[in-house]
Amino acid sequence: MMGLLGKGLILTGQIFAVTLLGALPLGVLIALGRMSRFKPLAWLMRLYISFMRGTPLMLQLMALMFGPYYLFGISLSSSWKYFACDIGFILNYAAYFAEIYRGGIQSIPRGQYEAAEVLGYSKSQTFMTIVLPQVIKRIIPAMGNEIITLVKDTSLAFVLGIMEMFTTAKAIAASQVSMLPYAVAAAIYWGFTLFAEALIGRVEKKLSYYHD
């Protein structure tokens, strides 16, 4: 059982890591689009965020999995489910991250932008070196919440038949007629979130050298 669950955990960890790798930067772009003075873009991003947050992630995953076939008649290989899973998680989490970034970006005082402007920093220098580092410090608690939710949300991949840890636990439980695999899976998820909490705590501590 542990071997199978361990294999599942690797897939769970992969979904988790890929989602963060994709959604953390994509969220910045979506947040910037959402705050753009170019209204059509701002509205489009608003709509995007609303849709992603307003429909179940499970449904979004299914749509990505089966949409290509039902909508366009494209049959994809059996490995498509992994792509559908990664894309679905990234697109969904980027929407949540975008709103957290937006809150953080809007909390940075105007004076920071003005000081940077007078000193001659370009717009992108100002954002990357003055604003973003301060935003990161401010949004860590909110991001921590999302990241921990993500650990557990990876279990939604079971609807695509991906053998991550929850799917695996379910299969073992069914074959052994036992609750034990679920209990073990729960303990591993908890351990995973403890690990995530510890990492987030370290980042928070690293950035605690100043306050504003």
Added chain:
Amino acid sequence: MATGEILLRLEDAHKSFGDNEVLKGISLSVRRGEVVAIIGASGGGKSTLLRCCTLLETLDRGNLSYGDLQVTTDTGAGAQYAPKSVLAQARQRFGLVFQNFNLFPHYTVMKNITDAPIRVQKRQKDEVFAEARELLAKMGLSDKENFVPCDLSGGQQQRVSIARALAMDPSVLFFDEPTSALDPELTIDILRVIRGLAKEHMTMVIVTHEMSFARDVADRIIFLDAGLVAEEGPAEEVVNNPKSERLKAFLRHFQSGGVD
């Protein structure tokens, strides 16, 4: 009296926010080595004037130039701003010290001062660091270079922000009520620093409520009232022999201790 070349020239500046006309045709020129104080009641347009000069606000009408760099040209239909590259060049000619410092909280004192000269002006690191240390020594903050702003007092933070502005080697340095956010005992430190800069013939434009300081340090005082220059002249004369009723009333208000 300063007779150097004109570093800043502003002509017939107009600025409105919605229906509220804040600047109603202000002209101002500042010569090299001159210290100009701008006084006036709150809402009189002092800060807006400074923000327009430092390109944080755009003028609706008027001409603005820094030496040979024409920043805006009044086309008759409004102020026409020069291309971005010219504005970027103009920004290299002035510095601004903010009322509430606006230091970068995540940078150390040293990085606050050196980052823009290195990143924006692309100057040599060694040279910039050496100059920053000199500036810090001048500000009495040599032992604070690795501190972050939140570990400094307000007065120290303001001195760092003056050093940050000076590190860019501006030809004109603007101060927007540099002591308003400080406790009275810290105010003295800042005023001493500015006095020191005046002795070195730094060209400065200072918006201030410190009337006696303005009289002592400035060559010239401009009294703004309701968006216009209501009175202007040599510092002592403006403070000691005000001509207009508005200025007399304003100064009385200060002498009775009513600082807003």
